[in-house]
Amino acid sequence: MNSLPNESCKTTCPYCGVGCGVQMPKDLSKVAGLETHPSNFGKLCIKGSSLHETLSIQGRLLNPKVHGQDSDWDTALDAVATKIQQVVKDHGPDAIAFYGSGQLLTEDYYVANKLMKGFIGSANMDTNSRLCMSSAVSAYKRAFGSDTVPICYEDIEATDLLILIGSNPAWAHPILYQRMVAAKKNNPNLKVVVIDPRKTASCDIADLHLPISSGSDAYLFNTLLAYLADNGHCDQDYIDQYTDGFDNAVQQAKSDNSSLADIAKVCDVPEDDIAQFFSWYSKTDKTLSFYSQGINQSSSGTDKCNAIINCHLATGRLGKPGAGPFSITGQPNAMGGREVGGLANQLAGRMHFEKPADIDRIARYWNTANIAQKNGLKAVDMFDAVDRGEIKFIWIMSTNPLVSMPEADRLKAALLKCEMVVVSDCLEYTDTTAIADIVLPAASWGEKNGTVTNSERRISRQRNFMSPMGNAKPDWWIITQVAQKLGFKEAFDYQHPYQIFNEHAALSAFENDYDGFPARDFDLSGLTNLTEQSYDDLQPIQWPVNKNYPAGRQRFFDDGKFFTANQRAQFVSLAPRLPLAKTSVELPLIMNTGRIRDQWHTMTRTGKTDRLLQHTPEPFVDINPLDANEYKLQQDDLAVIHNDHGEIIVRVKITKAQTPGNIFVPMHWTSQFASKGRMGVLVNSITCPVSGQPENKHTPVGIKKHDSQWFGFLMLTEQPEALSAACDYWAHVPFNIQKGDEVNVTASTLSCAQGHYYELSGQQNIAEAYQSLKKLLPDGEALIYSDARSGTHRIAIVEDNRLIASLFLSPQFDLPNRRWLSQIFSSQQLTDFQRRALLAGREGNAASDPGTIVCSCFQVGDKQVKAAVAEGINNVEALGAKLKCGTNCGSCVPELRTLIEQFSQQAEELATELVR
């Protein structure tokens, strides 16, 4: 039983790196943005405002399990500690590995890193942040001597030129995107340039879109550096006073293709557009480069980031309002992980193995003689070492690498060979828990208590407002219990996360001062002695927090001092190159991967709320019409995307937003949500040699139409077994069923029953499929319609005059409105009209079908938008006034605008046709 909050709780959203403050009142359904939080000022995107719908017990892991059997904590932790001891004794500490996550709180991360690097004695602790922003980390370090994000969010409002590079904040960082929309509205001088092979939703505010060819970013920025130097646009005083390496970097930039014509060819965009971009860059002091995975996830990701940073150093646009290179993090606590040494090439307190003094300092601080002496294995190398049998014990914390890692099927085979795989997670069934020897139930959001740090270095409290479900425990507790069983009781004797935070803060301040300028950027000396109460009361604050910046620091490098040996920033000379994996006759398309608007990572939370699944219920591929034509694909077909590593099956969406030769698939789908939707299966294990980040944005693949003989869907109140035996393709969408007239929203939110809807398709004869799938239906009164001539089959199963299951099959993808059917599951008593409608497979009132949901906040669909356009509505504001869509979080506004254009154009074409 959950203990519900007695009073309103101020906490932080657990999804993206924006780090929005959340107000969680006693009535959970009234979740709202925290007005006082400087990241979001009271706003939330649809994911944040649906948080209360993700708190149910469904799917939760409630007890430790050892080899598939429920166990108790003592037994499970004993087994973990005993195995670690045996492996260390027999094979040494490097045969152990920890793989963490940007979902861990800083306190969890700190103790995991301390145990692995400080006491087990190996640095084989890496994290899924390796897949997210490790190239940005490496590049900052090369340029500034430290992994320091110099920016704050207010720079979005202060800038005059906002460059979005390989980043789609409209979907991936929606609240920052809303700040960009507002900034553009309030500042007529603000120009927005989007550099992305895709025409994303963020192009809605773009003055210029450069759809450069995949992976050509560093060419563009290297040429920009040469252009700035050649045309007198550099800030020579700044270069002379604060930097090294300018001449070499410019010389190298000029030695490549550096004319506009050359670079237009490499990037495959019009020369005039590049000239326009360069001209704006040259003339605008307040230039903000905002970049994320489109830059980082590359076999030359670090170089790409440094190419961007070089241009800022050359123009002195750094440490000033509205200017600088801003790497935005993906996860809520990717930055916290960087603070505690979550990456295998980092030490705690943002210190590093290449400095022996850092190793010595931390060893003395932790009072350990067993600290690791060198970098550990980065994620891809770590799992390769598992594959080779060198790592014999791995502990995976709060992440699902069998979905997110490259060559995920090879990785699965590797983990199956490993002597012991431990997984701590809040969910019972994930791709990774399925192959674990021991699973440990971790507390989830709402139950966890600690801190997270967002993309602008702002530390916020994530507070608990519920007790952990079942026997779940906070990650810090699980890790410290294992540490104690390993004999490190004194070093891991924490009773509360505030004690861990204090130790972490004090380490940041330890021997961190010389000549009035701190040796290290990360300094929380102002937060070292918090009481439990002051920790609980901690307000969001940007680090460093020290005597110079007692209220935190907005921007770094405004003083021109960097953390290199001579305190000068370093230009990096770059020879750009294109992605290593090349297309071929067999694999002619480039697969790009990324986030969609309403889902988060592997859908462990966002997949629990049907509101968030309405917008995009299935895994899909976006493909340009020319490519669709070439590969004989039509809208809503199923496509098989394949390469040497495996294949996935996804729904076809034809869109001009994709450039020819490039396709896009979402990163989210797991084996719990689709039969074959894990994009990681296809991604190559090619990594950036500096950062170790894999190239998720560029995978050569082939595509072909799936030979579907039928389409269908199945709706049930219980998840069926052996669905894969009855069809080639399924995609799972949970939906809520209201059991009665609940008036207490708080209770109903947590106790709401779930139904399960599956999109289906197969290659076998439809009659055979019908017979196989019928066996999955529960007993009850069967309403049956079968038309052998058209091959259409429909069954509805009724019990106590309530709908409990339905199965619809058709040779075409022309099935009825699923939302209407899922809502009938909530009917307490079926009416005669509903029974007839079920047999007819039609709602009776077609006008009530909203179509595909576009606005998740108000559940407005594309058919409603089309009807409004037919009535004469021609802009987003008028549409919002009529249907409310786009008036809450605003994430759907770019799509609404596109739909208005599309439907208006269709109406005009129809009118022209009629006149003819």
Ligand code: SF4
């Ligand atoms: S923008 Fe990110 S942090 Fe803010 S509410 Fe949305 S998902 Fe949460």
